[in-house]
Amino acid sequence: MEPEYNNTCQAIVADSRRLSPExxxxxxxxxxxxxxxxxxxxxxxxxxxxxDSPQVLGSKPHHRHYSIANARLDGNQTGVGIQLIVRRCFYVDEFSGEQYPGIASNFLCDANPGDKITITGPYKSVFNMPAEKDSNLLMIGTGTGIAPFRAFVQHIYTNQKDWSGKVRLFFGDKSGLDLSYMNDVDKDLANYYTEETFKAYQSISKRYLMSADEALEQTMEDHAAEAWEMLQDPKTYVYVAGSRKSSELLDKVFAGHAGSEPGWAAMKEKLQANGRWSELIYA
Structure with a gap:
């Protein structure tokens, strides 16, 4: 591998299982x-x-970031376990019209237990959990981009255990495959919460051409009153993960409740200045 990656280490695939239906x-x-x-x-x-892939020109390896989807374990372990939630991706060449497999996603999805993978990091996150256990967390995202929120929920209800603030997850998806966070295989998020403090709101696109971002907008519109009420509480911290479009749609929903776009922009700026609004926007 290239020497420029001076923070590399070897990881071994311990398990790989499909979450989405066939x-x-x-x-x-x-x-x-x-x-x-x-x-x-x-x-x-x-x-x-x-x-390392023949699809990459030159000798430089393909480098792709993935959010860690699990919480830290307490105690003294001899090693560290991390989990990734990966969608097998494909892209279409805009010139030839041919479809090609995404390099990193297909590499990971094809990996078998025992295979070695070179990783880098971990990398600093824009998301930082508040120390106060009575804080409210408002997490908003689309698709597998909500992986860090899954880690938050695990940490709160497995490691902290006495979290008293409200925890709300709002997300949307195009086809429902990313609702695997509630999948029948693992009952994923359901393993980590208490009904008293945690709720998840989800929408699946109802139209064939409806995007995951639009599904998120539908989720927010359906439950905006609760989200808006939480925003008024100085103990609420907001985390947004998704595309630029999903961020813009979110602004549209909240501007409606604020009464105007300038009014919402001023409120959002204040939340950011106070460290209560964080965004991880994907290309």
């Missing part, structure tokens, strides 16, 4: 084991995956 796009939960006690991460951080 008749939908493939989403997998991939467990990695890092036999390095010095490797440490916090909820919300990401790692990089390095892949």
């Amino acid at each position: 008749d939908m796009d493939e989403v997998r939960a991939i467990d990695l084991y890092i036999d390095e006690p010095a490797f440490r991460f916090q909820e919300g951080q990401s790692i990089g995956v390095l892949v």
